[in-house]
Amino acid sequence: MNEKKSFKAWIQSGKVNRKLCIFTFMLVPVALLVVFTYIPFFKMIGFSFYDMKYIGDRDFVGLQNYIEVFTRKDCFQALKLSLYYIVASFIQLALALYFASVLSFKVKGGGVFKGLMFFPYLVCGIAVGFIFKFFYTRGFVLDTVLQWCGFNLESLPYWLKDTSINNISVAATSIWRYMGQGMVMFIGAIMSVDSSLYEAGDIDGANSFQKFLYIILPNIKTIIVLNMILSITGSLSVFEPPYVITGGDFGTGTYFVIMNKLAHESQKVGLASAMAVVLLILIMIATLIQKGIEKYYFGVGDAEPLREVRKRKKRMELQAKGGTK
Amino acid sequence: MKNRILKRMLAASLAAAMMMSLSACGQKKSVEKQELDVTMDQITLGEDYTDIEADLKFLTHKTDAVDTTFKGYIEEFQKLYPNINIEYEGITDYANDITTRLTTGDWGDICMVPMTVDKDELGNYFTKLGDKASLAKSYEENMLNNYAYQNNVYGVPSMANVQGVVYNKAIFKEAGITELPTTPDEFLEDLQKIKDKTDAIPLYTNFAAGWTMTAWDAYIDGGATGDPDFVNTGLTKGENPFADRGDGTGPYAVYNTLYEAVKRGLTEDDPTTTDWEGSKGMLNNGEIGCMALGSWAVVQVQQAGDNADDIGYMAFPISVDGKQYVAAGPDYNYGINCNSSEDNQIAAMCYIKWLVEESGFAQGEGGLSIVTGDEYPEALKDLDGIDLVVNNPAEEGEENLYNDINNDSELGINVSGAIPTEIVEEAVSGTKTMEDMVAEWNEKWTSAQESNGVEH
Numbered sequence: 001m002n003e004k005k006s007f008k009a010w011i012q013s014g015k016v017n018r019k020l021c022i023f024t025f026m027l028v029p030v031a032l033l034v035v036f037t038y039i040p041f042f043k044m045i046g047f048s049f050y051d052m053k054y055i056g057d058r059d060f061v062g063l064q065n066y067i068e069v070f071t072r073k074d075c076f077q078a079l080k081l082s083l084y085y086i087v088a089s090f091i092q093l094a095l096a097l098y099f100a101s102v103l104s105f106k107v108k109g110g111g112v113f114k115g116l117m118f119f120p121y122l123v124c125g126i127a128v129g130f131i132f133k134f135f136y137t138r139g140f141v142l143d144t145v146l147q148w149c150g151f152n153l154e155s156l157p158y159w160l161k162d163t164s165i166n167n168i169s170v171a172a173t174s175i176w177r178y179m180g181q182g183m184v185m186f187i188g189a190i191m192s193v194d195s196s197l198y199e200a201g202d203i204d205g206a207n208s209f210q211k212f213l214y215i216i217l218p219n220i221k222t223i224i225v226l227n228m229i230l231s232i233t234g235s236l237s238v239f240e241p242p243y244v245i246t247g248g249d250f251g252t253g254t255y256f257v258i259m260n261k262l263a264h265e266s267q268k269v270g271l272a273s274a275m276a277v278v279l280l281i282l283i284m285i286a287t288l289i290q291k292g293i294e295k296y297y298f299g300v301g302d303a304e305p306l307r308e309v310r311k312r313k314k315r316m317e318l319q320a321k322g323g324t325k
Numbered sequence: 326m327k328n329r330i331l332k333r334m335l336a337a338s339l340a341a342a343m344m345m346s347l348s349a350c351g352q353k354k355s356v357e358k359q360e361l362d363v364t365m366d367q368i369t370l371g372e373d374y375t376d377i378e379a380d381l382k383f384l385t386h387k388t389d390a391v392d393t394t395f396k397g398y399i400e401e402f403q404k405l406y407p408n409i410n411i412e413y414e415g416i417t418d419y420a421n422d423i424t425t426r427l428t429t430g431d432w433g434d435i436c437m438v439p440m441t442v443d444k445d446e447l448g449n450y451f452t453k454l455g456d457k458a459s460l461a462k463s464y465e466e467n468m469l470n471n472y473a474y475q476n477n478v479y480g481v482p483s484m485a486n487v488q489g490v491v492y493n494k495a496i497f498k499e500a501g502i503t504e505l506p507t508t509p510d511e512f513l514e515d516l517q518k519i520k521d522k523t524d525a526i527p528l529y530t531n532f533a534a535g536w537t538m539t540a541w542d543a544y545i546d547g548g549a550t551g552d553p554d555f556v557n558t559g560l561t562k563g564e565n566p567f568a569d570r571g572d573g574t575g576p577y578a579v580y581n582t583l584y585e586a587v588k589r590g591l592t593e594d595d596p597t598t599t600d601w602e603g604s605k606g607m608l609n610n611g612e613i614g615c616m617a618l619g620s621w622a623v624v625q626v627q628q629a630g631d632n633a634d635d636i637g638y639m640a641f642p643i644s645v646d647g648k649q650y651v652a653a654g655p656d657y658n659y660g661i662n663c664n665s666s667e668d669n670q671i672a673a674m675c676y677i678k679w680l681v682e683e684s685g686f687a688q689g690e691g692g693l694s695i696v697t698g699d700e701y702p703e704a705l706k707d708l709d710g711i712d713l714v715v716n717n718p719a720e721e722g723e724e725n726l727y728n729d730i731n732n733d734s735e736l737g738i739n740v741s742g743a744i745p746t747e748i749v750e751e752a753v754s755g756t757k758t759m760e761d762m763v764a765e766w767n768e769k770w771t772s773a774q775e776s777n778g779v780e781h
Contacts, residue, residue: 053732054424056446133533137598160597163754246597247535250750264421265741267441267732 048273058270065274075275078255079282081167082235085254088171089231095175096182097224101212103183104190114187118180125177129244132173136160136245163251170241170252182227189220225294232290233283255279361670364455365481365678366462371405378408379672382433384423386657388415398684402676409672420536430664434673437657438472438480440740444724447472447479452661452670454478454677464681468655468695470718480658481681484621484692487705487713488543488641488652491622492615493608495635496525500614505639507649508573509582512642516591519614527614528586529604532596532749538742540617541583544641545576545738547652547714551645556716560738561727562774564781565767574645577763580748582642583617584759587752596749605629609636617641621656623704624691638704640711653713656692726777734773736766 010016048065052058069075099117103110120128135141136159143156159169193216201211217224239256242248248257255275263272299305368374385391391413399411414433416422424441426432427450442450454460457469457476464481472480497505500519506512516527531537546555559575560566569577586592593599605622607613609630616622620638627633640651659677661670680686687694691704701709719727737743744766751757757765774781 053441053443054428055441055450056443133598138595140598158595158597161595161753166597247533249532249746250597250754261741262735264424265737265743266735268735 044273045277047270048277050270052270053267054269061270065271066278068271069274069278074253074258075255075278078253078258079236081252081254082238084167084171085174085235085238086232088175089178089235090228092175092179093182093224093227093231096179096227097186099179100183100186100190101216104187114184118184120177120179121181123177125240126244128173128177129240132170132241133160133245136169160246160252161250166246166250166252170245173241173245174238185223185227186220189223190216193219221298225290225298229287229290232286236283236286237279361452361667361674363671363674364453364459365674366455366459368675368678370675370679370683374671374675375406376408377406377668377672377675379410379434379666379669381409381411381435381669381673381676383411383413383676384419384426384433384436385413385415386419386437388417391415394686394689398680398686401684402679405679406672406675409676411676430662432662434662434665434669435677436660436662437483438660440728442472443728444472444474447474448477448663450660450663451479452663452665452674454481454661454674463697464695465697467715467717470716471655472658472660473718474724475721480660481677482655482658482695483680484656484687484690485653485695486619486621486656486692487708488540488548488619488654489638489708490615490641491608491618491626492637492639493525493611493613493632493635494637495632496523496611496614499523506642507644508642509578509585510573512582513585513589513591516586516614517589520591523611523614525612525614526593526607527591529599529608529613529616530583530587530592530596530749531599531601531604531616531618532746533599534601535742535746537601537618538745538749539739540619541579541745541748542739542742543619543652543654544579544617544643547654547716548641548650549575549579549643549645551648551650551712551714553714553717556727557719557723561719561723561730562779562781564771566770567763567766569763574643577759578643579641580744580763581759583745584748584752587749592749596753609633611635619656620705621690621692624689627691627704636704637707640708648712650712650714651708653693653715655695726779729777730770730773730779733776734766734769736769 011020049060049062050058051061051064099113103114107113123131138158139153142159143153146156147153157165160166197215197219198211201215206214237256238254239260242252242254242257243260246252248254248261253261256279259272259275259279262268262275295303296306299308383395385395387395395413402411403409419437420439423432423436423439427436427439427442430450438447438451451472455478457466457473457478460469460478460481465485468482468485469478471482472478496519497515500515500522502515502518506515519525519527546560547553550559552559567576567580569581587596604613604616605626606629608616608626609632611632616626623636623638627636640649643649659680661673661677663670665673681694682696687699688702691702693699693701693705718724731738731740735743747762748759751762
């Protein structure tokens with residue numbers, strides 16, 4: 001029977017048609033993904049085993065580049081700077097959560113505020129860099145504003161030159177830029193919370209803070225954890241702010257900035273590729289650890305946290321032994 | 326079941342995408358390289374090839390001139406060669422981008438050859454413009470060395486620069502400086518005078534721009550030693566080239582001048598927020614005393630304000646046995662893509678020849694023309710009487726050695742400005758003394774020398 005069906009009929013039959021649809025729709029995005037992400041990525045892994053420049057011959061050196069990454073002083077020194085950005089990202093998340101929970105209720109001019117706070121995210125990173133370069137210049141925006149507040153110019157530090165604060169100055173720009181994005185994600189999550197819960201809370205006489213703590217927070221914990229993971233992995237690979245604002249000078253060179261310098265100024269493409277691979281592995285490890293902690297303490301989605309499960313098991317074992325107190 | 330089919334489809338589309346990209350790669354390589362039998366010196370402008378037809382693409386670092394000066398050049402050139410069209414593409418981050426684009430082979434027809442191409446690789450990317458001896462009949466021979474390999478020249482300089490200091494004559498006068506400094510100590514004293522007696526910033530580092538710091542690297546060879554072989558014998562093969570020579574010459578003297586100037590507060594307050602475009606105007610109207618820049622900067626500073634007459638150019642204040650020298654060397658070189666069609670290559674050669682000999686580009690930019698017998702530009706007349714030193718080429722077989730050591734050591738002399746950058750950082754807020762840094766540079770340089778087979 002089947003063999004007598006024409007090709008046209010076969011291709012129009014529901015099952016084939018659906019698969020064909022999926023296939024053709026997938027083809028373009030997958031092709032783009034492969035061409036612009038996976039091929040360059042695997043090429044880069046290949047490069048990391050060579051002693052090479054952009055132009056000229058390559059020598060296979062095996063793991064030599066990786067050994068150098070781990071024995072160089074500056075590579076892992078630069079990772080310490082990530083701490084500044086991790087702290088900044090937590091401040092940014094806290095602020096975003098605060099504004100999101102305020103703005104997800106009826107507030108006068110809420111839309112305007114949302115727009116204003118989201119706006120920095122739309123500005124391109126390079127432009128943000130230039131904005132803040134002038135913002136921090138001696139006697140420019142920040143100093144002027146602080147002088148209005150009564151500070152004396154003499155007592156103000158050089159925001160980008162002083163090595164004790166310049167990393168904080170640079171990290172602060174990323175709070176400004178990404179806070180709005182986090183906020184919008186949180187607002188979206190808060191909107192999806194069942195409104196009958198609020199009503200129930202009202203009836204029980206919960207105040208706004210209690211509503212936040214017992215209704216909003218548990219309901220959006222997945223998105224908070226997701227944002228935390230993104231922030232920490234993002235903090236390990238900061239590039240634009242230090243590259244544009246200080247060029248990585250005066251001790252602000254992050255891992256990526258140093259990698260870029262090695263690749264472009266010293267032409268050590270193989271070493272820089274190895275650095276990239278090492279960072280990728282570090283980020284993967286960091287993510288796995290975070291995922292584990294999340295599973296243990298908070299539970300994923302609707303699943304119960306592992307810690308609770310274990311506690312219950314222990315209790316039950318104790319009960320079975322008849323040792324309950 | 327469904328899952329398995331989906332997975333298979335995914336795999337199939339992946340494979341298809343791979344095939345596509347693979348075949349694209351294959352195609353590129355199958356293009357045969359065109360060998361030319363014409364060289365630049367054999368072309369007579371306005372007589373040969375006047376009917377050649379070509380559309381040329383020209384990659385340039387001079388983004389500001391694409392719509393102005395270069396348009397005029399094209400019009401002039403088309404009077405001789407009406408069928409050659411030239412399209413300029415200005416690249417802002419030229420030094421970085423051009424290397425990546427060169428590797429594709431399909432970047433255009435003419436570009437400014439980047440420093441990153443090793444000499445033995447030149448022939449794989451650029452057309453041979455002629456052999457050195459015949460080109461040297463009309464051009465300064467020692468200006469052709471930078472991109473010459475085994476007597477074949479692959480790049481011709483657009484102009485040549487000398488490495489000195491741009492200064493504001495009015496400010497120097499106001500500070501009571503009657504004679505230009507000839508030693509680092511005199512220079513530092515003069516900067517102090519400017520600080521005490523005028524409102525100007527004595528020396529502006531332009532630290533934030535980054536590339537401007539390489540000007541300090543450019544003083545260390547010919548200018549600081551008077552020796553055209555210093556790059557080869559002193560740096561490439563020399564032992565501890567950065568050590569203090571004790572007589573106020575050599576790399577140490579140059580770098581120490583910068584260190585002391587910053588340490589003594591003779592530079593701007595906050596190096597991290599300097600503004601290159603703004604600095605030209607500030608030097609012009611007397612807010613800055615002097616800046617360390619190649620001679621190409623003179624014209625730009627003169628044009629940046631109303632006081633063009635105040636701007637002067639002096640040699641870097643180092644004297645070797647009582648005599649001052651100025652390092653001179655080629656600016657960016659023109660190179661032609663050897664993967665272009667034959668007509669395009671010949672047309673490009675005509676245009677380059679015209680640019681070098683007829684356009685007046687070098688004079689307009691305040692640089693030296695490389696054509697033998699051309700005069701000094703107006704801005705550099707002050708340097709009359711001071712000897713120009715042009716670096717000699719490396720010995721045969723060692724053409725890449727300097728670049729390799731420079732890259733391996735990560736000191737990036739004349740490339741990244743890593744040394745001057747570190748000096749400013751340490752002088753401002755660091756703990757390292759000049760001696761500590763010198764020891765580190767020497768160590769890095771020596772280990773790079775060793776890994777490239779240089780023994781002392």
